[in-house]
Structure formats: structure tokens, C-alpha cells
Amino acid sequence: MPHPTEPSFAELVDDWFADAARPLPWRAAEVSPWAVLVSEFMLQQTQVSRVLPRWTAWMERWPTPAALASAPPAEAVRAWDRLGYPRRALWLHEAATEIVERHGGEVPSGLDELLALKGIGPYTARAVAAFAFGERHPVVDTNTRRVLARAIDGRAHAGAPSTARDLAAMSAQLPVERDAARRFNAGAMELGATVCTARTPDCDGCPVRSRCAWLAAGRPDDGAPKRRQARYEGSDRQVRGIVLAELRAAHAPVDRALLDARWSDAAQLERALGTLVADGLAVVGDEGYSLPDA
DNA sequence: AACGCGTGGGG
DNA sequence: TCCCCAAGCGT
Secondary structure (H helix, E strand, C coil): CCCCCCCCHHHHHHHHHHHHCCCCHHHCCCCCHHHHHHHHHHHCCCCHHHHHHHHHHHHHHCCCHHHHHCCCHHHHHHHHCCCCCCHHHHHHHHHHHHHHHHHCCCCCCCHHHHHCCCCCCHHHHHHHHHHHHCCCCCCCCHHHHHHHHHHCCCCCCCCCCCHHHHHHHHHCCCCCCHHHHHHHHHHHHHHHHHCCCCCCCCHHHCCCHHHCHHHHCCCCCCCCCCCCCCCCCCCHHHHHHHHHHHHHHCCCCECHHHHHHHCCCHHHHHHHHHHHHHHCCCEEECCEEECCCC
């Protein structure tokens, strides 16, 4: 018989996750694949605490893809509220329509079918396949990228995102067995979100501290992220946000004069309106701007 | 490949 | 106060 071996990285994560997992409602055993899919759309670049109330309201109102598909896109954008990146609301509505048209109203479990849906990329497709259907795929989000960079590569920050490299790195750690793989995918994300955080990691409380290459190396502060996020104040994004807030609040076309009163830079407002229309988030009529009805 | 895309939490 | 960061995706 072999000697007793040290727990693997995945086993350490799994043991920790069994107790430390937050009781998020979309992780409950009885939730539908649609509920998981909605949570993944909302969680794209958005923290759990902000998603929780919007997800609950959304699932009560639109418990199936067909329910959402039958509503006007404008209602989806309104229900999205201030979650941010409102294109996601439009994409989710479009995905629901595609699910009804192509998959009989049932969220597909296959990677290719999921990837073909609007707004679903490499992360979300694998997250839905893994968490809603138990399929064995590597699931890599920003948390997992950071956990692997530190524990395996010994670096403080993950390198530039590369789907192929990131999936390969996670695959190298992924347990063979289906349920163990699913738990490791979820556990690695959770670890990055709650312990191995970007700014102030809690290495003392980390379940993988005994196997962390970064900690073993003395937590070297290697090259920090290079590209700084663009300033929001005064940005086109801010103007779009202001316009969209007006459109969400109004239930009749919003006159251009009202919008002009909300932003002094006419050229920038014009640009924002143009991109909103191009994105399908706004439509222009004789009486002004509205959210899309169909 | 790098950029544009919202809004807010937290150090 | 500011600035970093956040369960990414489409182009």
C-alpha cells in the first residue's frame, strides 16, 4: 500500500468549501438551470451582494425562459435596475428567446449550444454546464485565475487573460470525478472571492496555505496589473448611465430637450445616444427616446 | 488583442 | 478622497 499522501490542492479546497460555502440561493439543490443561468448573467463583473435582490425579484417575475421571452425587452432593462452593464439585460432576454426557439424552452446542457446563446461566453457556458447540469468542465473566472496564479504559479497577480491557457491551467487541477470537479470549480471561485482576495488576502485563514507557492515564496509583489480602468466621471459610460436611468424611469418617450438638460456636453450626449441606439438599448421616435418594446 | 461597457463596495 | 476591483462578453 502507498504511504498516506498529503491532501491535494483540490481536496483542500473541497474540504474547506464543504463548510465555508455561502448559502447563495442559486446554489440551492432545487433551483432550475434557468435560475443558474440568470445568476451567471447578473454576476458577470458584478458582486454577489448587489445581485441577490435583483435575482430574487427576477426569478419571481420570470421563472422560465418562455416567461422572459414573452415580455418586452424594455421590461427586462427596467428590472435590471442599476446592476450595471445593461446590455446584459438585453442579451439575457435575447438568450431566452433563442432558448425558446431552438431548445423548446429548456436551457441546453451542451457547451456548444450554450456558447451559441447571446451573452454567453467561455466562462458562463461552462458555469451553467457545470453548476446546473453537473457536467465536468473547467470553470475559470477572475477569482479562479487569481487563486491558480498564487497557489500554483507563485505570483500575486494572474497574467493576461487567455481562455486556452486559463482552461488548461484549471484542467490540470480538476478532479476526474464529476461531482468532485463541480465542487472544486465552485470552491476555487469561492476561495478567491472570500479568502484569496485581490487586495487583502487572508493567508492565515486560507485552507491551501500549506500548498500555496506564492505564500511559500514570501508573497512576492510581482508586476501589478498594467492597464488602469478608465475614469468614470465624465466618461461616455456615465452619460449612457444617466440617459438610461431617465429612460427606465419614463413610461413615455423622453424628449431630447430633457436629455440636453441632464448633460451639458451636447456632442458627448449625441455620441452616447448613438451608441445606446446601436446597442438596442434605446430607440428613437418622433417624440423622443424610449427603451426597446420589441 | 485590446478596448468599451455601469455601478457600487471597500481599502 | 480617490482608486482598485468586481462570478465577462462582444467586437
